[in-house]
Amino acid sequence: MPMKALTGNEAMAEAMRQINPDVVAAYPITPATEVVQLFANFVADGRVDTEFVAVESEHSALSACIGAAAAGGRVMTSTSSQGLALMHEMLYIAAALRLPIVICGINRSLSAPINIHCDHSDTMGSRESGWMHIFAEESQEAYDSIFQAIKIAERAYLPMIVSTDGFIISHCMQRIDMLEDKEVQDFIGECKPHHSLLLTDKPYTVGPLSLQDYYFEHKRQEIEAMMQVAPIIDEVGKEFGDKFGRHYGLFEEYKLDDADNIIMAAGSAAGTAKVAVDEARDKGIKAGLLRIRVMRPFPYKQIQKVLKDKMIISVLDRSDSMSTMGGPLFIETRAALYDTETHPPICDYIYGLGGREIDVENILSVFEKGEIYKKKGVEKKLAFIGVRE
Amino acid sequence: MKETWKELPIGCIIEEGGTSRKFKTGDWRSERAIFSKEKCTNCLLCYIYCPDDSIIMKNDKVVGIDYDFCKGCGICAKICKAKAIEMKPER
Structure with missing residues (x-):
């Protein structure tokens, strides 16, 4: 398989x-611009058969994607931040119409x-829209996950976002182990939509009114679809791993088994955290990392299983929920652990908002604080890393 | 309500087209358009202006109002030069 040095966006x-x-409809926004800019080149050079729709906003981009997916096409787009926010209305519609669109x-x-730099407030703000969501740690995982996303989405009939950290991953070069074009096509297979507007002999109605009499049933069905997703993600991750040697699941465990002092994180900071785990272990701390890969659906059962006996869990959140209870990863993990008998102590650290750097020392200090909390209990439920205080 | 969420087709769709015919939207109406055949000159302005295609035609002549879909907006009464359509409150 060919190796290439590529940025996350490339x-x-x-x-x-x-x-x-079949269709890509997109609008440029930093730091996602390059993805569709490069893709537009592929279209112009005739290297793909895609119908590329250059629209006037992200709202229109996702609207066009929804139309194309309802017509039965395999549809993708890419966006960031304000762009995703502008898509917000359409996100819910794509999910409820069960259209397997994939967003990079x-x-x-x-x-x-x-601010153009990384934090997770954009995709975290969409976490109740009915989209599945993978946080890729680095470019190789992003590359691999997009193929899986196509397959997962088309199996679950739900749309999916695969995201990387802006600039940190999107604009940094990494060696990528590429698949052959044919391998990709064999892996993703043919797109089989649940309905297609292009089949005019089988007309159907998309997006009709559904009031007190049926709206609830439609939503219940959508919730059920999301409940069935976790095994599909595992299955497709395994299929991918068996074929190409890189296995993916709902989350990644790094030296978690024998650890009692745990950090949880999503995205690129998990890479930094792995170095911090190693350094903490050199200092005698039984450190471990749980890297959330799939945020939607939230793998709460699996998290309960691996975290229930830990002595301290420190969650790193790259966004806040404005609930005053901490970031979304913390809140959901804490809620998941409520159903365990052990109720392991857990605390939250908000970090990296607007691209603020986080380094190994920052994360080491979280492990060190964890050692104190192990003995004395959690003193601060919510703290902030790297903010001027 | 007969089907549970399990029996519904996925994606909030209806598995056929043209279903708006089956959805009688006329019950939103608070005023009723009353058509007078005697006064009508068949200028067809009401037919052109009606936003809901609720003017019933037969052999190129207006014969009545389709109350299944007429929402009582009153545009037909307003546009009618012959005052052949009158709006009356629904009871």
């Missing part, structure tokens, strides 16, 4: 080229103040 654009979707998302903070 890797995602290459993945899109190899998928060769690049995580970027939301305005105001205006």
Whole structure:
């Protein structure tokens, strides 16, 4: 298999080229611009068969994607931050219409103040829209996950976002182990939509009114679809791993088994955290990392299983929920652990908003704080890393 | 309500087209358009202006109002030069 040095965005654009979707409708936004810009080149050079729709906003981009997917096409787009926010209305519609659209998302903070750098507030803000969501740690995983996303989405009939951390991953170069075009096509197979508007002998109605009499049933059905997703993600991750040697699941465990002092994180900071785990272990701390890969559906049962006997869990959240209870990863993990008998102590650290750096020392200090909390109990439920205080 | 969520087709769809014919939207109406055949000159302005295609035609002549879909907006009464359509409150 060929190796290439690519940025995260280039890797995602290459993945899109190899998928060769029927329709891509997109609007540029930093730091996701490159993905569709490169893809537009592939279209112009005749390297894909895709119908590329250059629209006037992200709202229109996802609207066009919804139309194309309802027509039975395999459809993709890419966006970031304000773009995803502008898609918000359409996100819910794509999910409820059960259209397996895939977004290459690049995580970027939301305005105001205006900022183009990474945090997770954009995709976290969409976590109740009915989209499945994978946080890729680095470019190889992003590249691999996009193929899986196509397959998962088309099996579950739900849309999916695969996201990387803006600039940190999207604009940094990494060696990517590429698949052959044919391997990709064999893996993703043929797109089999649940209905197609292009089959005029089998007309159907998309998006009709559904009031007190049936709306609830339609939503219940959508919730059920999401409940059935976790095994599909595992299954497709395993299929991918068996074929190409890189296995993926709902989350990644790094030295978790014998650890009692745990950090949980999503995205690129998990890479930094792995170095911190190693350094903490050199200091005698039984450190471990649980890296959330799939945020939607939230793998709460599996998390309960691996975290229930841990002595301290420190969650790193790259966005806040404004509930005053901490970030979304913390809140959901804590809720998951409520159903365990052990109720392991857990605390939250908000970090990296607007692209603020986080380094190994920062994460080491979380492990060190964890050692104190192990003995004395959690003193601070919610703390902030790297903010001027 | 007969079907549970398990029996419904996925994606909030209806597995046929043209289903708006089956959805009688006329019951939203608070005013009823009353058509007078005697006054009507068949200028067809009401037919052109009606936003809901609720003017019933037969042999190129207006014969009545389709109350299954007429929402009582009153545009036909307003546009009618012959005052052949009158709006009356629904009871």
